[in-house]
Amino acid sequence: MTVLGNLALWVAFLVGIWGALTGFMGGLLGRADLQQSARHAVFAMCAALLTAVFALEWALFHHDFNVEYVAAYTSRNLPIFYTWSALYAGQKGSLLFWASVLSVFGSLALTFTSRRHAPLLPYVAGVVCAVAAFFVTVMLFAANPFARLAFTPLDGNGLNPQLQNPGMVFHPPMLYLGYISMTIPYAFAMAALLSRRLDTDWLVAIRKWTLVSWLFLSIGLLLGMWWAYVELGWGGYWAWDPVENAALLPWLTMTAFLHSVMIQEKRGMLKKWNLALVIGSWLLSVMGTFITRSGVISSVHSFTQSPVGYYFLVFLILAAAASFTLYARRLPLLDAEARLESMVSREASFLFNNLLLVGIAFSVLWGTLFPILSELVQGTKVTVGPPFFNQVNIPLGLALLALTGIGPLIAWRRASLPNLKRQFAVPLTTGGFVGLILLVGGMRDGWALMAIALAGFVAATVGQEFARGARARHRQYGEPYALALARLVGRNRRRYGGYIVHTGILILFVAFAGMAFKTETQVTLRPGERATIRSPYGWTYRLTHLGISQYDALNRQVTAATLEVERDGKRLGVMTTEKRQHVDGLGRPTFQPSTEVGIRSDLREDLYIVLGGVVNGTEQAVFRFTINPLVWWVWYGGVVLVLGGLVVMWPGGGSPAVKRVQAGYAVRLVGKQ
Amino acid sequence: MMADCTRREFFGLVGGLASTALYRPLPPSAAQDSLPGTGPSGKLWDPSRAGRPLPPVTARDNDAAIQAIEKQLKCTCGCNQDVYTCRTTDFNCTTSPAMHQRVLQLADRGKTAQGIIDQFVRENGVQILMAPPKRGFNLAGYFLPSALILAAAAVLVLVLRRWARAAAATPATSAPAASPAALDATAAELERLRRELDRLPG
DSSP states (O other): OHHHHHHHHHHHHHHHHHHHHHHHHHHHHTOHHHHHHHHHHHHHHHHHHHHHHHHHHHHHHTTOTTBHHHHHHOOTTSOHHHHHHGGGTSHHHHHHHHHHHHHHHHHHHHHHSOGGGGGGHHHHHHHHHHHHHHHHHHHHHTOOTTOBOSSOOSSOOOOOGGGOSHHHHHHHHHHHHHHHHTHHHHHHHHHHHHHTOOSTHHHHHHHHHHHHHHHHHHHHHHHHHHHIIIIIOSSOSOOOOHHHHHHHHHHHHHHHHHHHHHHHHHHSOOHHHHHHHHHHHHHHHHHHHHHHHHOSSOOSOGGGOOTTHHHHHHHHHHHHHHHHHHHHHHGGGGOOSSOOOOSSSHHHHHHHHHHHHHHHHHHHHHHHHHHHHHHHHHSOOOOOOHHHHHHHHHHHHHHHHHHHHHGGGSOSSOOOHHHHHHHHHHHHHHHHHHHHHHHHTTOOOHHHHHHHHHHHHHHHHHHHHHHHHHHHHHHHHOOOHHHHHHHHHHHSHHHHHHHHHHHHHHHHHHHHHHGGGOEEEEEEEOTTOEEEEEOTTSOEEEEEEEEEEEEEETTEEEEEEEEEEEETTEEEEEEEEEEEEEBOTTSOBOSOOEEEOEEEEOSSEEEEEEEEEESTTSSOEEEEEEEEETTHHHHHHHHHHHHHHHHHHOSOSSOHHHHHHHHHHHHHHHHHO | OGGGSOHHHHHHHHHHHHHHHHOOOOOGGGSEEEEESBOTTSSBSOGGGGOSOOOOOOGGGGOHHHHHHHTTBBOTTSSOSBHHHHHTTOTTOSHHHHHHHHHHHHHHTTOOHHHHHHHHHHHHOGGGBSSOOSSTTHHHHHHHHHHHHHHHHHHHHHHHHHHHHHHHHOHHHHSOOOOGGGSSSOHHHHHHHHHHHHTSOO
8 A cells, every 4th residue: 555655645746746837837838738737637646645645544544553643543452543643643745645635725725716716726726736745745755654664563652642632633634624724815815916807807816715724724723722721631721832823823814805905895995915924824834834843843742843844944945036026016007996995994994903013923933933932142042932932922912802892893994983973882882881890899810801801892792783673674574583693693794703703702812811810739649638728719629539540541550539529418419530651552651751641621711620640559649730711712712703703704694796796896886876 | 554454444544644633642540550649658659751850949949039130141041931930840950940049049148139140141141131231232132123113103104294394285186086987886886895894984
């Protein structure tokens, strides 16, 4: 199978180069035969890369430990679920996964893009082939997943225990899908620049793809947070690790794009800015891969580091140079069709929203790269950890939350004073009221108080929009309120789906604010002994150590501590936390013992229990008890955010002609009236 | 190599792939060989399975002042976490417990929180801090993003005001109306669109 895999990679490499050449040449020379050849090259590359994936999965499932990758990331006793996900558990496999998914996305884009955008497609094929060919090049010359060992071990190393978690099965592919699908909007942007078709039309072609990328990245980030929380055992979900930051950067710039693109669609403005955001987002996703792979910055994701990072650095520099050179040459063609008419308008608020989103992205990038800059400038390497990022980004994040509420309240083009009074009265009152209640209730953490008060303001904004829309439909069509609300969302999916996303964001901010009240304590308990801890809500937890048991599971030896939990004298149940020593098929330890956290969640707080270890080999155990307020709201907020994104993306919602009109020239019609 | 594979192996693989979607991990109760409690010696049946032996926690390990100091110091084991988080999370790490002992030792000598942190910086360099000290080039790290955002906001305000003034001076030309004929929509669709736009706020 490795022969087949290698062969497939070489075919993909040659076809990719051919596709890139014919795509660009076919587009520039207007030759239909070359254009057709480029299109077929994308499909052929896709088939070759999927064959390579099949070959690698075959080797993984057949425990072909003579293949270095199989021996490095699996063992005979690895559950089948994780054997499958070992495809992207390591460097080489994830490169193959990336290239394959890119070729699939490229094929889908070429198949389903409307014929109206046909002049762009040869260039799209060229870009997809060029990018995928780069990944195949790295595999063939630096990180071949089909490389063989000089001997065949009896069993493999097994998968890192921290990766043996359902969250880790879905988190990396979701992030990859987000990163990879970003190539399609980038390819369309480059196609628009190369073909000089720089009207608003190309944006229509990429809007769904950008939403797809944004949605995958959002899901990937949320699953990563969930995995970190349940698996790593440190009691949090975001540590400003460079790799986390790398995934956040394109998400921020894509969010900025999804807002500013509305101004281009409605007013024909911000063409230069939107193109720069699309190109920048894609380059940031490549940069994220470089940071993840190179190890240039110290990160907890060290299991993916290798010298291939520098291939990405070269690729990043070349791609950035080519993209921005082309962009600079086309700037004269990117003049706005209209001008902003008032400082107090939806357009202006979107510009400030973009400024903050891109500013936060810069701030995160700056903090991530600051250790390197410091070493270059001062000769001293510094550590830039959570205290730094929190200090710099919390105020910016709160300003962004405020704009999330302000933007939808301001009218397009120009807002009048009476209009502003009418729009802001309820949300401002609500926000102030929430802040006052918290203050009277004794909340003294300024940032948390501001976050929750602003969330109240944004919630009132969103609620007001839904209420007014539903009331208008009720009055106009006599629909019952529930039906009016459903039809309101169904017929204005972009707008109201966007508001649902805003709701998800405000829930996330409230959840983040909850972590300001986290409490932690370490305790040693003998069986029968109990510890008492106070929650930020004033409850008293009593935890009784019931004892420790040891048993063997599929690929691990487990030491499990069990505790009985009471809250304010009421028994809540029994919780278990484990130490796991993973072993291979021959019973040999493979990694250091890992911790399995015990978590009891409700809407208000999580009780988070970690077994640290045992004292002197007895059942006397060291525990860490953490109370994390409002953590479940992170996951709820994430679900709401994703649902909102799906509503925005959902097909339908009006005739294509009307959508085109709305996309391109709606505000002009208002002007005409 | 494909020829080496039997039909049975092939269907086994396909079945394996399909079963990934249906896989549910076994609950602990279904696992084998449960050995509850301690063995005859009063110790766990296999203490090595429980990781590195730990000393009992003392009151000082939970001291809020000590925790606050340790949250500003980076563990040097390569975990990228502060000393407190590492010593209460990675129970295999021997570096963070040693650093914790050093913090306690310095506190016993009567050093203040800042004195302890300064001592760590003297011994390990500024990299031992979780955030760089606010001096010299590091100030750029803290304030450059906010300063740039503020500067960009000021420029944006100026540009927007200029655009707004220009638009006010030439209202008729700022938003040239497209003729309905230039739009790919019927008159009925345009009328429906006008009605929808009327319902927009403002």
